[in-house]
Amino acid sequence: MNKLLTMYNKVVLLFFTLFTLFLHSQNDDSFKKIKIDGVAAVVGDFVILDSDIDKTLIDLQSQGVSTENLDRCNLLGKLMEDKLYAHHAEQDSLEVDNQQIQSYVDQSIEYFTSQLGSIEKVLEYYKRKDEQAFRQELFEINKVNQLAQLMQTTIIDEIEITPEEVKSFFDNIPRYDLPIFGAELEISQIIVKPEVSDDDKQKIIDRLESIKNDVVVNGSSFATKAILYSQDPGTRPMGGKLTLDRKRPRTVKEFRDVAYRLKQGQVSDPFETEFGWHILKIEKIRGQEIDIRHILLIPEVSNYALIEAKNKIDLIRKRIVDNELSFEEAAMSFSDEETTKNNGGVLINPTTGDTRFESVSYTHLTLPTNREV
Numbered sequence: 001m002n003k004l005l006t007m008y009n010k011v012v013l014l015f016f017t018l019f020t021l022f023l024h025s026q027n028d029d030s031f032k033k034i035k036i037d038g039v040a041a042v043v044g045d046f047v048i049l050d051s052d053i054d055k056t057l058i059d060l061q062s063q064g065v066s067t068e069n070l071d072r073c074n075l076l077g078k079l080m081e082d083k084l085y086a087h088h089a090e091q092d093s094l095e096v097d098n099q100q101i102q103s104y105v106d107q108s109i110e111y112f113t114s115q116l117g118s119i120e121k122v123l124e125y126y127k128r129k130d131e132q133a134f135r136q137e138l139f140e141i142n143k144v145n146q147l148a149q150l151m152q153t154t155i156i157d158e159i160e161i162t163p164e165e166v167k168s169f170f171d172n173i174p175r176y177d178l179p180i181f182g183a184e185l186e187i188s189q190i191i192v193k194p195e196v197s198d199d200d201k202q203k204i205i206d207r208l209e210s211i212k213n214d215v216v217v218n219g220s221s222f223a224t225k226a227i228l229y230s231q232d233p234g235t236r237p238m239g240g241k242l243t244l245d246r247k248r249p250r251t252v253k254e255f256r257d258v259a260y261r262l263k264q265g266q267v268s269d270p271f272e273t274e275f276g277w278h279i280l281k282i283e284k285i286r287g288q289e290i291d292i293r294h295i296l297l298i299p300e301v302s303n304y305a306l307i308e309a310k311n312k313i314d315l316i317r318k319r320i321v322d323n324e325l326s327f328e329e330a331a332m333s334f335s336d337e338e339t340t341k342n343n344g345g346v347l348i349n350p351t352t353g354d355t356r357f358e359s360v361s362y363t364h365l366t367l368p369t370n371r372e373v
Contacts, residue, residue, distance in 0.1 A: 085148035
């Protein structure tokens with residue numbers, strides 16, 4: 001570790017010394033001659049020429065990096081840093097794959113040619129006379145970059161951080177800067193749905209049939225009927241309008257099956273889903289997408305059915321608490337929620353796709369009035 005720190009200090013000192021010399025050379029008015037090239041810095045066995053800065057620009061552009069806000073001083077600093085790492089990589093006998101670098105150069109040349117039209121235009125754009133020399137320049141640039149990356153990885157791999165150092169670092173973070181980590185929970189559910197009587201279901205069906213008849217026979221507006229009668233709060237303000245996409249289904253299967261069977265302009269018969277009873281109308285078919293309008297009516301549940309459902313769930317809970325059966329067994333046997341009962345009632349997080357949910361805890365904030373919120 002001490003050897004690494006010594007090497008790092010020498011690197012930093014060399015960097016700032018060479019960088020200062022570079023600035024002085026740029027501000028020296030005694031040199032007025034036009035030069036073909038010049039030495040910008042020397043790092044170990046590497047000599048950085050002014051033209052190397054141009055080559056770095058070429059490499060960045062080949063990677064699709066915007067160079068509009070980069071100046072030569074920044075590029076020189078980056079070059080010196082890379083050369084330092086590459087120098088120590090060679091001293092440590094680290095090697096890179098030359099074939100992989102050559103393949104990358106070939107891809108870069110191919111990209112330049114596709115953008116400018118021909119290799120001649122590429123050479124003209126980058127002010128190079130010879131393709132082979134241009135390829136060699138790109139090869140050297142990429143080799144140095146890979147050596148630098150390899151050396152950086154080697155240095156990082158040698159650094160060991162003890163648990164005590166981690167704890168000390170954490171303890172020194174101001175309390176208001178600490179991140180909030182919520183506990184991860186797995187949630188299981190058992191749902192008992194109150195039963196709707198056949199009479200109540202028939203009332204809903206008859207009402208939907210009446211609405212359909214008024215639309216089909218009398219020419220009433222389906223959208224207006226949806227605004228007036230639909231119990232779907234999400235689509236009611238828009239006249240029950242939805243867009244279905246065969247490639248990205250968002251509704252339950254029963255709903256999609258009915259929609260995809262109808263032709264444009266048709267109105268469905270009443271049908272049931274887990275949300276209630278529906279009728280829908282096909283507004284427009286556009287390839288894989290279908291514009292529809294629908295009306296949802298939810299049957300009323302009697303007080304007797306609610307009490308009966310509550311008594312049933314209370315009995316299930318008691319059997320779980322008394323260890324007569326596990327929560328998983330109870331869910332599989334008694335839950336009315338089809339999507340979760342077969343896996344023991346475990347909920348799936350729709351955001352992550354796994355079974356874990358994050359519970360975020362909020363820190364109390366003390367206000368100047370000494371009240372807590």
